[in-house]
Amino acid sequence: MTDVAIPVEHAPAEHHEAGHASSLGLSNTKLAFWLFLGSECLLFGALISTYLLSVGNFVGQVVAGNPRVVSTMPAEIMNEIAEKGTVNGFFDIPFTSASSFILLMSSLTMVLAHKAVTESNYRASKIWLSATALLGATFISGQVYEFTVFYREGLYYDGNLFGSAFYTLTGFHGAHVTIGILMLVALLIMAFKGKLQADRAETVEIIGLYWHFVDVVWVLIFTVVYLIP
Amino acid sequence: MAIIDKPLALPAGEPRRAARPLGVFTRPKEQSGISAWLTTVDHKKIGIMYGSAALFFLLIGGVAALAIRVQLATPNNTFLSGDAYNRMYTMHGTVMVFLVVMPIGAAFANFLMPLQVGARDVAFPRINAFSFWVFFFGGLMLNTSWFLGGGADGGWFNYAPNNGVAFSPSHGIDFWNAGLLIAGIGSLTGSINLITTVLNMRAPGMTLMKMPVFTWMTLVTQFLLLFAIPVITVAQLLLTFDRRFGANFFNVQQGADPLLWQHLFWVFGHPEVYLMILPAFGIVSEIIPTFARKPIFGYPFMVFSGIAIGFMGWGVWAHHMFVSGLGPLSVTAFSVATMFIAVPTGVKILNWMATLWGGKLILNTPMLFSIGLITQFTVGGLSGVSHAIAPSDTQQTDTYYIVAHFHYVLFGGAFFGFVGGVYHWFPKAFGYKLNDTFGKVQFWMMVVGFNLTFGPMHILGLQGMPRRMQTYDDAMGFNFWNLVATIGAFILGVGVMLLLANVAYSYSKWKSAGRPNPGPDPWDARTIEWSIPSPAPSHNFDTDPVVTSLDDFWHRKYQEDENGVVRRVHTGEEIAQPGNGEGVHLPAPSYWPIVLAFGIPIIGYGIIFNLWLCIPGALVVIGALFGWALEPADDLDAPGHDHGHDGPGHDGSGDHAEPELETV
Amino acid sequence: MTDDAHGTRQWAWRAEDDPARVRKAMPTPRPSRQTISLKRAGAAALGLLLLAGCAEDKPLNTFEPRGDRADGIYNLMTPIWYIMGLIFVAVIGGTIVLAIKNRVNGDELDPEDLPHQTHGNTRLEVGWTILPGVLLAAISIPVVANIWRLEEKNEPGQLDVMVIGQQWTWSYRYDVDGDGFFADANADGKVDEADEKFPLDTALDPDDVVTQNEIVMPVGQQVDLTITSRDVIHSFWIPRLNGKRDAVPGKFSTWSLQANEPGKYTGWCTEFCGLSHARMRMDAMVLTEADFNTWLENQQRPAEAPDEATDPDAFAGRQLFINQCVSCHVIREEPGPDAIPYAPDFQANLKAGYAPDLTHFATRSVFAGGIYSQYEGRGTDANDDALNAADYVKLSELSKDPQGRDDYRWNTAELKRWIANAPAQKDMAPDDLRGMLPFPALTDQQLDQLSAYLATLD
Numbered sequence A: 001m002t003d004v005a006i007p008v009e010h011a012p013a014e015h016h017e018a019g020h021a022s023s024l025g026l027s028n029t030k031l032a033f034w035l036f037l038g039s040e041c042l043l044f045g046a047l048i049s050t051y052l053l054s055v056g057n058f059v060g061q062v063v064a065g066n067p068r069v070v071s072t073m074p075a076e077i078m079n080e081i082a083e084k085g086t087v088n089g090f091f092d093i094p095f096t097s098a099s100s101f102i103l104l105m106s107s108l109t110m111v112l113a114h115k116a117v118t119e120s121n122y123r124a125s126k127i128w129l130s131a132t133a134l135l136g137a138t139f140i141s142g143q144v145y146e147f148t149v150f151y152r153e154g155l156y157y158d159g160n161l162f163g164s165a166f167y168t169l170t171g172f173h174g175a176h177v178t179i180g181i182l183m184l185v186a187l188l189i190m191a192f193k194g195k196l197q198a199d200r201a202e203t204v205e206i207i208g209l210y211w212h213f214v215d216v217v218w219v220l221i222f223t224v225v226y227l228i229p
Numbered sequence B: 001m002a003i004i005d006k007p008l009a010l011p012a013g014e015p016r017r018a019a020r021p022l023g024v025f026t027r028p029k030e031q032s033g034i035s036a037w038l039t040t041v042d043h044k045k046i047g048i049m050y051g052s053a054a055l056f057f058l059l060i061g062g063v064a065a066l067a068i069r070v071q072l073a074t075p076n077n078t079f080l081s082g083d084a085y086n087r088m089y090t091m092h093g094t095v096m097v098f099l100v101v102m103p104i105g106a107a108f109a110n111f112l113m114p115l116q117v118g119a120r121d122v123a124f125p126r127i128n129a130f131s132f133w134v135f136f137f138g139g140l141m142l143n144t145s146w147f148l149g150g151g152a153d154g155g156w157f158n159y160a161p162n163n164g165v166a167f168s169p170s171h172g173i174d175f176w177n178a179g180l181l182i183a184g185i186g187s188l189t190g191s192i193n194l195i196t197t198v199l200n201m202r203a204p205g206m207t208l209m210k211m212p213v214f215t216w217m218t219l220v221t222q223f224l225l226l227f228a229i230p231v232i233t234v235a236q237l238l239l240t241f242d243r244r245f246g247a248n249f250f251n252v253q254q255g256a257d258p259l260l261w262q263h264l265f266w267v268f269g270h271p272e273v274y275l276m277i278l279p280a281f282g283i284v285s286e287i288i289p290t291f292a293r294k295p296i297f298g299y300p301f302m303v304f305s306g307i308a309i310g311f312m313g314w315g316v317w318a319h320h321m322f323v324s325g326l327g328p329l330s331v332t333a334f335s336v337a338t339m340f341i342a343v344p345t346g347v348k349i350l351n352w353m354a355t356l357w358g359g360k361l362i363l364n365t366p367m368l369f370s371i372g373l374i375t376q377f378t379v380g381g382l383s384g385v386s387h388a389i390a391p392s393d394t395q396q397t398d399t400y401y402i403v404a405h406f407h408y409v410l411f412g413g414a415f416f417g418f419v420g421g422v423y424h425w426f427p428k429a430f431g432y433k434l435n436d437t438f439g440k441v442q443f444w445m446m447v448v449g450f451n452l453t454f455g456p457m458h459i460l461g462l463q464g465m466p467r468r469m470q471t472y473d474d475a476m477g478f479n480f481w482n483l484v485a486t487i488g489a490f491i492l493g494v495g496v497m498l499l500l501a502n503v504a505y506s507y508s509k510w511k512s513a514g515r516p517n518p519g520p521d522p523w524d525a526r527t528i529e530w531s532i533p534s535p536a537p538s539h540n541f542d543t544d545p546v547v548t549s550l551d552d553f554w555h556r557k558y559q560e561d562e563n564g565v566v567r568r569v570h571t572g573e574e575i576a577q578p579g580n581g582e583g584v585h586l587p588a589p590s591y592w593p594i595v596l597a598f599g600i601p602i603i604g605y606g607i608i609f610n611l612w613l614c615i616p617g618a619l620v621v622i623g624a625l626f627g628w629a630l631e632p633a634d635d636l637d638a639p640g641h642d643h644g645h646d647g648p649g650h651d652g653s654g655d656h657a658e659p660e661l662e663t664v
Numbered sequence C: 001m002t003d004d005a006h007g008t009r010q011w012a013w014r015a016e017d018d019p020a021r022v023r024k025a026m027p028t029p030r031p032s033r034q035t036i037s038l039k040r041a042g043a044a045a046l047g048l049l050l051l052a053g054c055a056e057d058k059p060l061n062t063f064e065p066r067g068d069r070a071d072g073i074y075n076l077m078t079p080i081w082y083i084m085g086l087i088f089v090a091v092i093g094g095t096i097v098l099a100i101k102n103r104v105n106g107d108e109l110d111p112e113d114l115p116h117q118t119h120g121n122t123r124l125e126v127g128w129t130i131l132p133g134v135l136l137a138a139i140s141i142p143v144v145a146n147i148w149r150l151e152e153k154n155e156p157g158q159l160d161v162m163v164i165g166q167q168w169t170w171s172y173r174y175d176v177d178g179d180g181f182f183a184d185a186n187a188d189g190k191v192d193e194a195d196e197k198f199p200l201d202t203a204l205d206p207d208d209v210v211t212q213n214e215i216v217m218p219v220g221q222q223v224d225l226t227i228t229s230r231d232v233i234h235s236f237w238i239p240r241l242n243g244k245r246d247a248v249p250g251k252f253s254t255w256s257l258q259a260n261e262p263g264k265y266t267g268w269c270t271e272f273c274g275l276s277h278a279r280m281r282m283d284a285m286v287l288t289e290a291d292f293n294t295w296l297e298n299q300q301r302p303a304e305a306p307d308e309a310t311d312p313d314a315f316a317g318r319q320l321f322i323n324q325c326v327s328c329h330v331i332r333e334e335p336g337p338d339a340i341p342y343a344p345d346f347q348a349n350l351k352a353g354y355a356p357d358l359t360h361f362a363t364r365s366v367f368a369g370g371i372y373s374q375y376e377g378r379g380t381d382a383n384d385d386a387l388n389a390a391d392y393v394k395l396s397e398l399s400k401d402p403q404g405r406d407d408y409r410w411n412t413a414e415l416k417r418w419i420a421n422a423p424a425q426k427d428m429a430p431d432d433l434r435g436m437l438p439f440p441a442l443t444d445q446q447l448d449q450l451s452a453y454l455a456t457l458d
Helices: A013-018 A028-062 A077-084 A093-118 A121-154 A160-191 A198-227 B033-039 B043-072 B082-116 B123-143 B172-200 B213-245 B259-292 B299-312 B317-321 B328-340 B344-358 B365-388 B390-396 B401-430 B438-462 B480-514 B554-557 B592-608 B611-630 B653-661 C019-024 C035-045 C048-054 C068-100 C123-152 C287-299 C310-325 C383-392 C394-399 C412-420 C444-455
Strands: B558-560 B567-568 C160-166 C170-173 C209-212 C214-218 C223-229 C234-237 C245-247 C253-255 C263-268 C279-285
Touching: A013 B480, A013 B558, A013 C234, A013 C412, A028 B213, A028 B259, A093 A121, A093 A198, A093 C394, A121 A160, A121 C287, A198 B390, B043 B082, B043 B123, B043 B401, B043 B480, B082 B123, B082 B172, B082 B213, B082 B259, B082 B401, B123 B172, B123 B592, B123 C444, B172 B213, B172 B592, B172 C412, B213 B299, B213 B317, B213 B592, B213 C068, B259 B299, B259 B344, B259 B365, B259 B401, B299 B344, B317 B328, B328 B365, B328 B390, B344 B365, B344 B480, B344 C048, B344 C068, B344 C123, B365 B390, B365 B401, B365 B554, B365 C048, B365 C068, B390 C068, B390 C123, B390 C383, B401 B438, B438 B480, B554 B558, B554 C068, B592 B611, B592 C444, C068 C123, C068 C412, C068 C444, C160 C234, C160 C245, C170 C214, C209 C287, C214 C287, C223 C234, C223 C245, C245 C253, C279 C383, C310 C444, C412 C444
Parallel strands: C160 C223, C214 C279
Antiparallel strands: B558 B567, C160 C170, C170 C209, C223 C253, C234 C245, C263 C279
16 A cells, blocks of 8 residues: 555555455445446336336237227237237347347457456457447447337337337337447547556446446346247 | 555645646635535535535425415415415425435435544545535425426325326426436435445444444445435336326326336335434434443344344335235235334334433433434334234325324434434534533424424324315314414424524534634544544544444443453543644545536426427536546645556546436 | 304305305304313323224214224224333333433533443343234234235125216216126127226216215115226225225225214225315215115116206206206216217316216215215204215205205205306316316306206206
8 A cells, every 4th residue: 555645436456455354345436336236226127117017008908909009009010919918029029139149249248358458458458349339339220220110110109008118118228238338439439548558457347347237137128028928 | 445544744845737737627626615615525514515405405395394284274274275285295295305304314424424434535525526416406406396387296205197297287296306316316326425435445443243323324224225216216207208208107098007106106215214214213323322321232233123124124115005906915915014114123212222221311412302213203113003004004094194103203203313413413513512401492392392293193193184185174173183283383393493593502602602622522422433523624534543343432432440340541532533634635626526416407407398408408417527537536736646647547437427327 | 063054064265255154164152172172182192092082073083983894993903002002101101211210410420430331132132022023923913814804895796886086076886787887888788798898988887877976875784896096096985984995097996885874974085186185075875775775766767857837947957058068067868978978088077977977966965076065954964974864865855845945955055156166166177177167157047047957956
């Protein structure tokens, strides 16, 4: 502890090796980030519960033939929902599976990016960070495309419960991915300025944590929204 | 690590300059005056600001409360119209819960907890400042609704579908959503910050089971906030989408289930209740041992009962919904679970009584308020059991019996504890004691006023007076007790205001007496915040306190002699730190927390009135984030800062702050 | 309470209310309530339960159960109140005694003079963790039994009533034919499986009856309720008969009522429901079985149009009604609303069929969400339960009896004031489709005619 004047708010990791027995051995930033992700779990938990309840009610109304609900989307879509008792037929599962795969792959590149930064391999870190951001952006483009298609097919945000719940849940996730991409871009700018050295590995690790969290949430959303009837 | 091993001397020589002293990106230097408060990142100043803001909102909520009581003083009163009454009681509840009791808890947590764990500051001082400002601006924004179309009119619980545009077309509920969402950002970032501080920044030797009870209760409280805030955030966002963008989450015509709102609200709302009362439990658990002059009885039980309350608080939310038709199975489960919450709270009360048992009690103002909490909370706890019993709740819920219950818990419990805490720690914050006689007068006035106001509400409720009633019929037999309650409310109002009067009175006395210093340890207290001068210096501790036991400061003053008799070996003054830790480096103030917090309500107004307004708001937010990220981590004159300003380690903390904001 | 001359439920909402009527609402001379209550205050401070139980003029008192469900809750709670009273005395008394007994003077305190430094006593603490747990576990057994008892339903074929809340009044559909349906969803006069789904959108099952504000029920019998709402959440509560149950739109909750004696039992909406939440009342009118059957038969009788020759006022009133009022109000068998069945828009009180059904209006004892008496006079004293219940089925006849007019007088004045400008009597928002519109264009004569017509709906 030669440096006694460390600003409290970003104590770098190396100082914790000499840390007190009373601390957890995690840096403040990383601990805070884990707490934040814990909070995010509840956020997505509430959103996913809302989706399940809302779409369950929606399907119930369509099956029962509530005219106010049935009139909110084209008849052929509603007939299919009423027949199958689920909205899954509305989705393009192969397309979303592909974009899900792309998002999952980005977790891999994120791991590689973190490894590269830890090893001070600047070239590799730039490549893997760009790859992660690009894969994320591809996923978002896929989501935008999907939203456009659904909108054209008649699924409106203010149309019915299904539209509101679907766009809100996936939109929230998309916003999280977008923020992740922005953070990756910020890292890339630092990398190109030569500022992303091994002592920033923790920052990369934390952004990686966020990225993996968002991926895991997507796996959950994909399962709940697209796969389970 | 913010913990510093030894006092530091200012290094000699020229102050160093950063490589790129970009004017706006330097950090503010003000040490005093209004701009020092606006840019401060000092947890003690932020704590005091939380308290002051809460007092300001208390005035608003209190005026609303008195208006309600005037309206209900006599049957068929026309002082407030139905609409005005609905807005008044909604805003009373909302302001008191979100802008008074919660921030007073935050005030104590901010001011006290870092001192109790021996830390220099909280883990993220700028985020701490941001938490305060965003709470404050969110609260102000909520209250601007009084002038911009009337306050919210759906009740603080704001049940769907009555909260929809069809039934509440004015902007009140939009303000309710936006203001509380914004204040919620502050609670969330604050909770992350404080938990990190407790877990990571304790003084050497302070293991978890050597933490003061207040710090423990703060930790539990902040965990409750951490997990409760996102749930209400989701509920309020869904409602905002419904109201502003035509979503259908609570649109029954489209098959939506209005109980979704109730579930989301109470999954948040019940932990919310505990996170309002637990800080007060912590406060009295510090005060009672100090003035009973013996340790808290059963420290581990006090800690674990607090944790148990925190955990059980998540499994009982549906007891607010016993009459909404959940089905007997759910009602049974939640009814029984709720009854058992009485166990850990009962443990706390019995342990406080056992601490009083055999003690030598100095019945000064903080102690009186603590005893007030024990007795009045007991009343609230007992009435709580009576509506944990679901069949009984079908008669009691939504009557004045419930109003009596939660005021006994939150006012007679939490608020009394808070006032006691203010009296107790006032010298540590401001360097002078509040007048004790004045304080006792205030206590008795508050006790009389409080019990006159809310005691009769038990009777009214059991006699069938429903809540949220603008008025009542002469033939209902509610007249007498309502009049009593109104009289009590005014006594109580005066009692609460006496706190401010006492601050002014004690200040002028203190000033005319030549500003005597109360000394570091005016109460012969137990925990380490009393081992530093009063008022606490900005750097808190000159040297890292090393903690060896619970109530460490006490055990340095009092030790057993060879006969096993506890003797005083030092006075507090003798062993207290002198407060002269020169050259201790502190986090520098910053402009950006307040700027960032200011941008967010602009977006809120944009969502309510005109989406274009979101653009300037977003620009302020983005600009502030850049400023935050790019400002040097320190004031550039900081001593002993060898880390290198142009090194990569210093401009990226904005990256870390960003994710916290994205729940906006 | 209002043991005065007319005994209507006086709601002096507005200053423009007739001052004479307000004066009449004053209690007749007797020891002032405040004096009585002040005498009670001392006792009450000691035991609020005691006082809650001994008040005789509190129509919503939960401590005066008059039906088996309310009895059950009351009996469940009685021993628990005593246990809680004991704990109350022990903890609060104990704390105060400890505080007084152990106090020392802080100024003269010798810092060396410390009390015994107890840190705790694990055995004791485990004891007072387990003991309350055991006590609560014991209490929870009858509690759980009572929860399930409250949900018990009748055998099929008994009287079923659908209770519908809307801003700010209650209506009741009686499944008279016992087919299990409260509605005719297709308005095709045939009630079958297809009608089950959305009963609120639809016309009444033609064989059933509907009434407003007062649920009328036979004494002694359990009446099953299906509670729902048209708009926001309300809560149905007759404290002396049973606890409350929310009326949640889109949900159909079951609940039941049973009363031991005939009489009128007052209730109040207990879930906040907007502007006039404080003026959303309901009553249970419990009749003897014979009276109930008479009432039910009368309700099934089609409305008769007044004769122009014998009752020209009523005849003119009917024309007015058909021209204006039917756009919102239904009178079954009368022209108008039946042709436009219930509108498919649940958020609109201002569409045909959504405003209160006025069929057999004159047989009810209250109107406007239960805040005004339809008849005034001694016989309608809101608090004289037995009298009111016994005369309930004869209300409209009694009012027409020239001999009985002092007892039962058609409340023309308040009815006219209500029709002319309802939002001035009760906070409503007709501009937002919530509540009744004002009709400033109606002349006094027209209001008289409408009142006369409504009086014929017996």
